[in-house]
Amino acid sequence: MSRRCAIWPTTELRSAGSTSIGCESIWQHVLSPCERVFQRGLLLPEWRHCPSCMGVLMMNEPSGLVEDLSEFSGVAPLFPLPDFVLFPQVTQPLHIFEPRYRTMIAxxxxxxxxxxxxxLKPNWDSLYVTKTAPVYPEVCxxxxxxxxxxxxxxxIIVIRGLCRARIKAERLTKTPYRQVELDLKYDKYSETPEIHRGNRRAELLETLIATLPGxxxxxxxxxxxxxxLPLGVLSDLISSSLKIPTETMISILAENNVDVRTDLLLEILREQQREKQEPGSGRKFPPDFSAN
Incomplete structure (x- = not known):
């Protein structure tokens, strides 16, 4: 593992017939006393102890897909990571080892x-140890x-994405880590739909199944x-499972209009499907935004 990479590789226990496309990332994670991380949705029902150390597993009880953030102070610590984008309702294990971020977690x-x-934006390496490394304004x-x-x-922590946000200002603080003021961006469903949402759900699922191996x-x-799942959550879950450029992930995170976001996502999935069917075709990826 890279010294600067805080993404912890999740140990997965798969039961018979479990899906291989990553949709388990929305399920809750479980910690064992020996610091192994499991995904709860993949554990067999009778397993309540770690199969390695036999310690009792720490369950993260589901709390619903929408969390009330009305009492959020508007300020949060910033944890910038390279080549990683967290989406709402997706959970991710992280290994926190740098002293400044250990202080942050405490x-x-x-x-x-x-x-x-x-x-982190490109060319962040030389500024990584400072509080001025360039960061995209779109965060989760x-x-x-x-x-x-x-x-x-x-x-070892398990973090769950709650809401899109945009950095509106960075605070000058004495803490070793950065702190930012945020504008929260909740999913927006237009009163007059720009798409047929039932059809869009079916299109996304069909294209996803045709694209991903197995x-x-x-x-x-x-x-x-x-x-x-709500269409917005479905689109975020699918987006988090794709291997696409970081800049494209950021463009999806930046869009809180669900109709527009699923339009972009469907274009990406279809392009990947074409690439899969026609290897070496030389088509541009990621595709440009649709004129629609």
Whole structure:
């Protein structure tokens, strides 16, 4: 693992017939006493202990897809990461080892438990240790759902994305980590839909299944896991599972109009499908925004 990479590789236990397309990322994570991280949706029902150390698993109980942020102070610590974008309603294990971010987590756990997960812009390396490394203004406000402090003072946390946000100002503080003022951007559903949302859901699922390896063999599992999600959440879950350039991920995160966002996502999925069917075709990826 790179010294600067805080993304913790999740250990997955798959039960028979589980989907391989990554839709489990919306499910809750579980921590074991030996610091292994499991995805709850993939654990067999009878497993309540870690299969490695046999310790009791720490469950993160679901709390609904929409969280009330009306009492959010408007200010959050900024945790900028390279080549990583967190989306709302997606959970991600993180390994916190740098001293400044260990201080940040200790402060967060004594406060609102909220962190703005940001993404570093290109050419960040020389400024990484400073508080001026360039960051995209689009971030995701997340909540620390589970945490474990290890004997050496490092942390393993599981953070859940809550809401899109945009940095409107950065505060001058004495803390070793950065703090930002945020404008929250909730999903917007136009009163007059720009698309037929039922058809769009079907288009997204069909194109996703046709694009990702092994998904067609788990079609029923995939559809059942995703069928009841709001269209905005579905689009974010799909976006988080794609291997696309960071700049394209940021453009999806920046769009809170669900109709427009799914239009962009569908174009990306269709382009990937064409690339899969016609390898070496030389088509531009990511595609330009649709004129529609």
């Amino acid at each position: 402060d967060v756990l004594n406060g609102e438990r909220l962190i703005a997960i940001g993404t 406000l997340g909540r620390v759902m589970l945490e474990r402090e290890m004997d050496d003072g490092k942390y 998904a067609d063999g788990n079609r029923e599992t995939t559809e059942n896991a995703l069928k009841d």
